[in-house]
Amino acid sequence: MSSEPLLRVENLKTQFFTEAGTVRAVDGISFDVYEGEIVGLVGESGAGKSVASMSIMGLVENPGEIVAGEITYKGETLFGLEEGPDGELREREDALSSEEIRTRIRGNEIAVIFQDPMESLNPVFTVGGQLREFIELNRGLPEDEARAEAIDMLREVGIPDPEQRYEEYPHQFSGGMRQRVLIAMALACEPSLIIADEPTTALDVTVEGQILDLVDDLQEKYGTSFIWVTHDLGVVAEICDRVNVMYLGEIVEQAPVDELFYDTKHPYTDALLDSIPRPDRTVTELEAIEGVMPEAIDPPSGCRFHPRCPDAREVCKRVHPDAKTVADADGEPHRAACVKHDTFDVDYEGSSPLKGRVETADSGRTADAGSELAANPAGDESGGEGRE
Ligand SMILES: Nc1ncnc2c1ncn2[C@@H]1O[C@H](COP(=O)(O)OP(=O)(O)OP(=O)(O)O)[C@@H](O)[C@H]1O
Numbered sequence: 001m002s003s004e005p006l007l008r009v010e011n012l013k014t015q016f017f018t019e020a021g022t023v024r025a026v027d028g029i030s031f032d033v034y035e036g037e038i039v040g041l042v043g044e045s046g047a048g049k050s051v052a053s054m055s056i057m058g059l060v061e062n063p064g065e066i067v068a069g070e071i072t073y074k075g076e077t078l079f080g081l082e083e084g085p086d087g088e089l090r091e092r093e094d095a096l097s098s099e100e101i102r103t104r105i106r107g108n109e110i111a112v113i114f115q116d117p118m119e120s121l122n123p124v125f126t127v128g129g130q131l132r133e134f135i136e137l138n139r140g141l142p143e144d145e146a147r148a149e150a151i152d153m154l155r156e157v158g159i160p161d162p163e164q165r166y167e168e169y170p171h172q173f174s175g176g177m178r179q180r181v182l183i184a185m186a187l188a189c190e191p192s193l194i195i196a197d198e199p200t201t202a203l204d205v206t207v208e209g210q211i212l213d214l215v216d217d218l219q220e221k222y223g224t225s226f227i228w229v230t231h232d233l234g235v236v237a238e239i240c241d242r243v244n245v246m247y248l249g250e251i252v253e254q255a256p257v258d259e260l261f262y263d264t265k266h267p268y269t270d271a272l273l274d275s276i277p278r279p280d281r282t283v284t285e286l287e288a289i290e291g292v293m294p295e296a297i298d299p300p301s302g303c304r305f306h307p308r309c310p311d312a313r314e315v316c317k318r319v320h321p322d323a324k325t326v327a328d329a330d331g332e333p334h335r336a337a338c339v340k341h342d343t344f345d346v347d348y349e350g351s352s353p354l355k356g357r358v359e360t361a362d363s364g365r366t367a368d369a370g371s372e373l374a375a376n377p378a379g380d381e382s383g384g385e386g387r388e
C-alpha cells in the first residue's frame with residue numbers, strides 16, 4: 001500500500017434541507033481508498049451510503065448540499081471549504097470547478113455503476129451502439145475503432161458471442177448480463193476508481209457470485225480501485241480489502257476485512273454479522289438487530305446506535321463517540337466508535353446497563369421489526385419468510 005491514497009474523504013457532511021427539517025444524511029465521515037483496493041461501504045438502508053457516493057462524484061442535488069469536509073483525489077481537491085474574508089465558508093480556490101469535475105473526472109477518472117442497469121441503459125438503442133458511442137465520446141476514437149473496442153469490452157466482461165450481442169437491445173439481456181454491460185461501460189475509459197452502488201443487489205445469488213468473481217478478476221487485471229456499496233456483509237467478505245461500516249450517516253467501524261470479521265469492535269457490526277444468513281443456520285435462528293434504524297433528521301442522543309444496542313449503558317445515551325483507533329491491524333488502524341473500548345475513557349464499566357431498550361425513536365414500528373434486517377436483507381417488499 002503506497003503512502004498517498006488515491007481518494008481521501010475527510011469529515012464529509014452532506015445534508016438535505018427539507019420542509020420536515022435537516023436530514024444529516026452523511027455526518028462527518030472519513031475514509032481513504034488506496035490504489036488497487038476494493039473498499040466497502042456497508043450498512044442498512046438509509047445509512048448514507050449512496051449520498052456519500054454521490055458526494056464524491058459531485059452529484060448531490062437540491063435540496064442537498066455538502067456542508068463540510070474535504071475530498072481529495074490524486075492530490076487534487078474535488079471539494080473543500082475555507083473561511084472567506086467575510087467569515088463565511090466558501091468553496092476553496094484550489095478546488096476543481098463543477099465543469100472540470102464533469103469533463104475531466106467523472107467517467108474518465110471516477111466511474112459509477114448503479115443498481116439498476118435499465119436506468120443507465122437506453123432501451124431504444126442497441127447495447128453495442130451505446131457502448132460504442134460512449135467510447136467514441138469519452139476517448140475520442142473513430143467509429144470503427146470504438147466498435148472494435150466495444151466488442152472487446154463485451155468479451156472482457158464475459159458476454160458470450162459479443163459480435164452478435166452487440167446488435168441486441170437491453171431488454172434482450174438478462175439482469176446479470178446487463179450489469180456486465182455496465183461494468184464494461186465503467187471500465188471503458190480505464191478509470192482509476194469505480195464507485196459501485198449495490199450493483200448486484202437485484203440479482204440472484206448465483207449471478208451475484210459470478211459478477212463478484214468477474215469484478216475481482218478485472219480489478220486485478222486493470223488495477224482499478226473500487227468503492228463497493230452494499231448492505232450485505234457476505235458481499236463484503238467476498239471482494240473487499242477494507243471496510244467502512246455506516247450507521248445513520250456515520251462510520252462506526254473501519255478495518256481491513258479480516259479484522260472486521262474476526263475481531264469485530266462495534267456492536268452494530270456484530271449485529272450485522274449475526275444477521276447474515278449462513279448455511280449452518282436457518283432463518284428462524286438468526287439473531288436480528290432489534291428495532292429499525294431511526295431517521296437521519298433527528299438522530300438519537302449520544303451513540304446513535306444505543307437504542308438498539310445490546311451492550312448499551314447509561315453513558316451511551318450521553319456520550320457521542322467519534323471513531324477512534326481501538327486496535328492495531330497489522331500496522332493499520334482498526335477504528336470503532338463505541339465507548340465500551342478503554343480508549344474512550346468514559347467509565348463504561350461503571351455505567352449501568354440500559355434496560356427495556358427495545359423502544360426506539362419510533363416505537364410504533366418496532367413491534368415486529370426485530371427480524372426486519374435478518375429476514376429481509378435486500379430491503380424489498382416481499383418479506384423474508386422462507387429465505388435461506
Ligand atoms: N433527495 C433527498 N432528499 C431528502 N433526503 C434524502 C434525499 N436523498 C437521500 N436522503 C436521505 O439521506 C439519508 C441517506 O440516504 P442514502 O440513500 O444515502 O442511504 P443508503 O445507505 O444508500 O440506503 P439504501 O441501502 O437504501 O440505498 C436517508 O435518510 C435518506 O432519506
Ligand code: NI
Nearest residue numbers: 049050051197
Ligand atoms: Ni443507496
